[in-house]
Amino acid sequence: MTAEQPRGMAMEQGKLVTLVEDDDDLRIAVAAQLRSVGFRVHAAGDIAGADNVLRGTGCDCVVFDRMLPDGDAISYVHLRRQEGWRTPVLFLTARDTPADRVAGFEHGADDYLVKPFAMAELTERVLNLCQRSEVDRPPVLAHTDLVMDCARREVRRAGVLLTLSHKEFAVLEYLLSRPEQAVGRAEVMEHCWDELADPSSNVVDAVVKRLRRKLREPELIHAVRGFGYRLGLS
CATH class of the missing domain: 1.10.10.10 (Winged helix-like DNA-binding domain superfamily/Winged helix DNA-binding domain)
Incomplete structure (x- = not known):
């Protein structure tokens, strides 16, 4: 993964991203990259830790690893979508078959990025999802x-x-x-x-x-x- 700078890196300063990844090194690296371009980041290593944030303060975008210590994030996202939850979600996962991608989108994902990945691409995708989240906000x-x-x-x-x-x-x-x-x-x-x-x-x-x-x-x-x-x- 490369820590290249995305275009428009200052566009989303202050937006809050929840990052859910159980690999400590990867979680630290991704969080550091997102913060370096102006995002605020809440990082968690499992679904339970993320849920505390997502049902509390909320955020502009969620980046979910799929296979976490307390389950497959796809089930959590599917349940929250049924409750009316609209926050954009990106699945960041090593599960890369067409069936995996289709399942992600069917269960509520807005985007899907396969590991290994370029940091610049991840950042661009998060930028796009945060811009999409603006649609639901009063102008x-x-x-x-x-x-x-x-x-x-x-x-x-x-x-x-x-x-x-x-x-x-x-x-x-x-x-x-x-x-x-x-x-x-x-x-x-x-x-x-x-x-x-x-x-x-x-x-x-x-x-x-x-x-x-x-x-x-x-x-x-x-x-x-x-x-x-x-x-x-x-």
Whole structure:
């Protein structure tokens, strides 16, 4: 496998990929490659570990090895599709017969890549699947006089265009998708950072502090004591 750089490597910065692979060396290598081009990555070695993430924070794309210690991922994906789960899935596997490929697609795969593979090809396929996941998202999020154009990655308050960092945009998008709801710091951390982030750090508070300053008055992001934050006018 080669660690070549894909075209458009910055296109999907901040998208969250769940990687499920029981080979430690391969899991580490693939996760490092995806992070190197801007993805956040949750890595797991079995279906149970992945399920905790996929039923919790969710993600933009899942890369599944098929044969895992606790079963064939094809069965898990098939079950979740029956539940209405729509997250794009790529199977990354050594099972390369036509029957294997057909079974993967019949049971809910969006793409199928056979080992051994080129890192650049894997990254391109993940980019494409993450772009596909955008289709299900609302193009614009709004609350009071705050408007976020997700496609253009633009935010306006009372018509004034704001300049936000990537992380500020991600945190605001998460809060704006849950207006008037209390959202815990740990939940924001899980959604907007990957597993390498230190949960005991104050990075969420630091980003929110910068957001509050940029959003100006009247205040839109309110602290929920001992828990997290809520977006709303009061």
